[in-house]
Amino acid sequence: MLLGFPLLSLAIWLPILFGVLVLTTGGDRNAPLARWLALAGALLGFLVTLPLYAKFDISVVEMQFVEMRPWIERFNAHYHLGVDGISLLFILLNSFMTPLVVIASWRVIESRVAQYMAAFLIMSGLLNGVFSSLDAVLFYLFFEAMLIPMFLIIGIWGGPDRVYAAVKFFLYTLLGSLLMLVAFIYLYDVSGGSFEILDYHDLRLSLTEQILIFIAFLLSFAVKVPMWPVHTWLPDAHVEAPTGGSVILAAILLKIGGYGFMRFSLPITPDASHYLAGFMIALSLIAVVYIGLVALVQADMKKLIAYSSVSHMGFVTLGIFIFNAYGAEGALVQMVSHGFISGALFLCVGVLYDRMHTRMIADYGGVVNKMPVFASLFMLFAMANSGLPATSGFVGEFMVIMGSLKVNFWYAALAATTLVFGAAYTLWMYKRVIFGAVANSHVEALSDITLREALVLGLLALAVLGMGVYPKPFTDVMHASVNNLLTHVAQSKL
C-alpha cells in the first residue's frame, strides 16, 4: 500500500467532489470552465487509480488496499473497501473511460453542460464504489445511487423517446436490486448480524435458502448484464441515451452484472450455482445465438450495437457458469474488452450522428470516401467486435470457448457460432455504412474526424490492440483471485 494512503477512497470521492465543483459553475455561460474542470477531475480520478495497479500484489488472494471504518452501528455496517484481481480491472476500466467520455462530449453537449459533466463524474465515483465495497450496505448504496445520474443523463440529454427509456431503465433495475436487498437482510440475520460480504462467503446455507438467495441475486444481476429475457430495457436505453451515456452504460454498467455473479452468487451460494448452472448456460447460449440473429436485422446502428452487447455478454455468463479457470478468466477478459470495444463503437456512431443526425444504416453509404481516417478506426473496432485475432475481442471469446469445450462440446459449438454471426452483423453494417458509392448529399458534405475525436478513438484503438496482442498484464492480476474463487465454489456449503 502506498504509505497507507486511502487510494480507493480517493478513487471514489475525488470524481464526486469534482462533480460537485462542476455543478457550482452554474449556467451555460460558464460552460468552458465546467468542461475543463470536469476534464481535470476525470484525469485526476484516472491518475489515482494507477497506483492501484502498480502496487497490486498478484500473488495474494486476500483483498488489498483495504480500508475499514465503523459506519452504522445499528446494522453493524462498516465503510469497508478493498480490491482483488476480480474488481481491480473494472475500477481501472471505469476511470479510464470517464475522461474519454468527457472529451468526447466536449462540443456535442451544448445545453446544461455543467449538469451533464457532473453527472458523469459523480457516476464514475459511485461506480468505483460499487466495485470496491466489501460491505453489503455500502455496496447497495453505491449500486442504487448510480441509477440516479444515469436516469438523468438518459432523460435530460436523450433522444425523442427518452422519458420512456429512462423510466424503464430505472424501474427495471430497481426491481432486481430490491430483491437483492431482501437477500442481504436475510443473510444479515442468518449470519448473526453482519453485513460483511466476505463473511457471507463462508456462511453455511441449506440448498433451499441458497436457491432463493441465488434467484434474488440473479434477478438483480441478470437485469444488469443483461441476460435474455430481461434485456429489453437495454436497446431502449442505448438508443435514447446520449453518446456518453451509451458508452458508460455499455462499458461499465453492464459489467456490474458479471462482477456481481463472481462476487456474490458464486461464493455465497455455490451449491445453488451448480444446481442451476444448466439453466444459466441455457440462457447464456440463447443470448449468444438468438440475440446475435436479432442484431443481424437491426436498421438502427445503436440498436445493433446494443443487441451485439447482449450477445457478447452471453459469453460472460457462459464463462462464469462453466466453473473452470478458462471460463472465468475468459469472462473477465471479455468484460474488459467489451468495455473498450462497445464504448468505441458507440463513440463511432456518435461521430456519425453528430454530423448527420441519424442513426439509420439506410441513410449512410460510402462514408469512406469522405472520412478515411474515421473509416479505418471504425474498421478496427468492427473487426474487434467480430472477434478477430490480435484484437481484444478474440482473447475473451477464445478463452470462453476453450473453457466450455472442456465441459461439453455442444456448448462450445453453439458459442462458437458467434464468430460467424458477430462477423456477419458487424461487418455487414460496416459495409453498408462505410463502403460503396457516396449515398446522398448529406454524406457528400461529411468532414473527417477532428483531432479531439481522433484522440479518443485512437486511445481506445491502442487499448483494443494492446490487449489483443499481449493480454498478460490483464490476466496476470486475475489468476490468484480467480483460482481462489473456483476452489471456493467447488466446496459445498451444505
Added chain:
Amino acid sequence: MTFSMSDLVPAYPELFLLLMVSLILVFDLFVSDEKRFLTYLLTQLTLFGCAVITVSVSDPAVRYSFSRMFVSDLMADSLKVMVYLSVAVMLVYSRTYLMLRGIFRGEFFALTLFAMLGMMVMISANHFLTLYLGLELLSLSLYAMVAMQRDSAIATEAAMKYFVLGALASGMLLYGMSMLYGATGTLEITKVAQAIHSGVGHRTVLVLGLVFIVAGLGFKLGVVPFHMWVPDVYHGAPTAITLFIGSAPELATFAFAMRLLVFGLQDLVVDWQGMLMILAVLSMAIGNITAIAQTNLKRMLAYSAISHMGFMLLGILSGSMNGYSSAMFYMLVYVLMSLGSFGMILLLSREGFEAENLDDFKGLNRRNPWYAFLMLLLMFSMAGIPPTAGFFAKLAVFEAALEAGYVWLVVAAVLFALIGAYYYLRIVKLMYFDEPEDHAPILPQPDARVLISANGLAMLVLGVLPHPLMALCVNSIARSL
C-alpha cells in the same frame, strides 16, 4: 400524597407552553395586523424556550408526575424536540403563504400551539385519560385550523369530514379503553400492562378492546381501511395546514401507538401483530397504487403518506426493540421528508396561485436548478433510493420485520416500494425532462430558502451518515421501555 413543586419537573415544558400560549392569545389582541410579525416571533421564541426546557430537564431515567398519569422518558423527550423543530420549520415555510391568503392571524398561532400542547401530552401520557385528553386537544385544534380559510368551500368540506371521522375514531378509542378498564380495573398504562401480564382479565374482553383501540389508532394514523379522510383533508386544507397535519402530529401518533400497544398491551403482542399486518399490507398496496393515478400533488402526497404509515407499521409489528427504534427512525425521517415536500409546494405558490398540481413542477430544473435538486432528493428519499435518508428508514424496518420472521411480508413491501418509486420518479421527470410552462420567478423569503436547503440536504446527509439519528432512536427506545 403530598404535593411538592419538584414533582412537576417532568412537565415543565408543557406548563411553560400553556403559560405562553395563554399569553400569546392575550398579547395578540393588542397587536395590529401590520405588527402581527411580533406574534410570530413570540411563537418561535416559545418553541425555542420549550426546546431549552425539555433538554435541560431531560433525564435518562423514566420519571412520573401527576400521580403517574404523566411520564417523561427519553423517547418522549426526543419526540418532543422533533415536534418543536418541525413546528418551527412549518411556521417559517408557511409565513408568506399565510400572509398572502389573509390567515396570518393570532388564532393560527394559538391553535398551532394548542395542537402542539396536545401532541406533547399524548407523547408523555401514561394514562388512558391523559392520552385521550392530548388527542382531543390536538384534534380539535386541527379541525379548526383546516377550516380557517372560511370562504373556501373545499376547506370547509375537508374540515367537516375530518371532524366527523375523527369523532368516530375517538369514540372507538374510548370504547376500547373502557373495555380494557373493565377487564383490568385500571386506566394507568403501566398498571394495565402489569395486570394483563399477571393474568387478570378475560382474554376475549381484552382482545375485543384491542380491536377497537387498533381501529381508533388506524384512523389517527390514516392507514387503510381507515384512510378515507386523509386525501380529502390533505387536499382541502390550506397547504400550510396540510404541512402541519402531515408532520408533527405524526410523531405524536407514533408515541400514541407505542404507549398503547407496546407500553400497555405488550402481552397481547401476537394479537396486535396480526391486525397491524393487515393494516400495513393494505396501506402499502392501496396507498402506492392509488397515488399513481393522482394529478394533484397534495393528494398524491396524501396517498404516499398512507403508504409510508404502512411501512412504519412494519417496524412496530416486528415486536422487538429493533423494530420499535426502526419505526421511530422511519417516523422521524418521514416527518423531515413531508416537511420538505409540502414546504416546496409552499415556496412555489404565490398570490392567487397554488403550485399543487403535478404540472406546476414542470421544468423546475430550468427555472431554478437548486430547488429542483432539493425536490429530487426529497422524492428519491420518499422512494427509498440511496443515498438518501428514506433508504435507511426502509432498510431498518425491513431488517426488523425479517428478523421477526416475516420474509414474505418484506418481499411484498419491497414490491410495493417499487410501485411507489414510479410516481416519485414522475415528479423528477416533470422537473428535469420537461420544459417549464410557468416562468414566474421563485422568490421565497430568505429564512425559508435557507431552511428548505437544509431540509433537502438533510436527506442526503442522513442518507450517508444515518448513524447519529439511528443511535438516538435506539437509545430512546431502550431507555424508555
